[in-house]
Amino acid sequence: MPNLYQKASYLTSAFELSQLVEDVGLEIAFAGRSNAGKSTAINRLTNQKNLCKTSKTPGRTQLINFFELDDERRLVDLPGYGFAKVPKKLRQHWNTVLSSYLLERKSLSCLIIVVDIRRGMTDMDWGLIELMDKQLPIHILLTKADKLKNDARKRTIMKIEKELSDEDISVSAFSALSGLGLDEFIDHCNKFLEVE
Ligand SMILES: Nc1nc2c(ncn2[C@@H]2O[C@H](COP(=O)(O)OP(=O)(O)OP(=O)(O)O)[C@@H](O)[C@H]2O)c(=O)[nH]1
Ligand SMILES: [Mg+2]
Numbered sequence: 001m002p003n004l005y006q007k008a009s010y011l012t013s014a015f016e017l018s019q020l021v022e023d024v025g026l027e028i029a030f031a032g033r034s035n036a037g038k039s040t041a042i043n044r045l046t047n048q049k050n051l052c053k054t055s056k057t058p059g060r061t062q063l064i065n066f067f068e069l070d071d072e073r074r075l076v077d078l079p080g081y082g083f084a085k086v087p088k089k090l091r092q093h094w095n096t097v098l099s100s101y102l103l104e105r106k107s108l109s110c111l112i113i114v115v116d117i118r119r120g121m122t123d124m125d126w127g128l129i130e131l132m133d134k135q136l137p138i139h140i141l142l143t144k145a146d147k148l149k150n151d152a153r154k155r156t157i158m159k160i161e162k163e164l165s166d167e168d169i170s171v172s173a174f175s176a177l178s179g180l181g182l183d184e185f186i187d188h189c190n191k192f193l194e195v196e
Helices: 038-046 088-104 123-132 150-163 182-192
Strands: 009-014 026-032 064-070 073-077 108-116 138-143 170-173
Touching: 026 038, 026 088, 026 182, 038 073, 038 108, 038 138, 038 182, 064 088, 088 108, 088 123, 108 123, 108 182, 123 138, 138 150, 150 170, 170 182
Parallel strands: 026 073, 026 108, 108 138, 138 170
Antiparallel strands: 009 064, 064 073
16 A cells, blocks of 8 residues: 555645645645755655656746645645845745745644755755744755765764754755665654654
8 A cells, every 4th residue: 555655646836825725734844955856855755756846957846836645744845945046036035935934834843954965054054944943843854865875974964963963953864866764754754744
């Protein structure tokens, strides 16, 4: 039988706050730099190649995309930040909309910040952590872990865990390509979506 995530289906997309789905139940949102691998992580988690649009070039996800798991649970793919080519007006729009969404959404039970393990935490990732001001559990998903050899991967995870040690933020490595860290990540999502 497919697990909860494999049953995911596209629900709707929002450009404005008024277009968000009703704020009931539980959802997990994926934020992070453009091109970090947010959409690809959701596709791997749900075992569906084309549920979220992905791209080699940054700036692919341009809307807040909702995916339904069941009547009470959702995954949310967010537009990335830090892509220089986004027009200033659009960047300001997303700053306002995403801040409100992240700070006011009652059904949001955990924020996943997707980080390219080779790049590590950037100022914008730290800025997002600061914005959240410990209001919500945050998990750092260090993706593209297949790009580093075992030793380098372990060293990087330890270094980032150390950087985050004062923040009470969990960290795990992940690869959408190889499936590394997938089970651990599913456990994490189960916890925040209250899956038995
Ligand atoms: N090797 C490897 N490549 C990955 C992995 N995850 C994502 N990628 C690649 O990274 C690129 C960006 O992936 P996306 O999932 O579109 O990134 P995104 O964070 O959703 O980007 P935006 O929608 O622009 O914010 C694509 O070329 C993916 O194939 C991974 O685990 N391993
Ligand atoms: Mg995307």
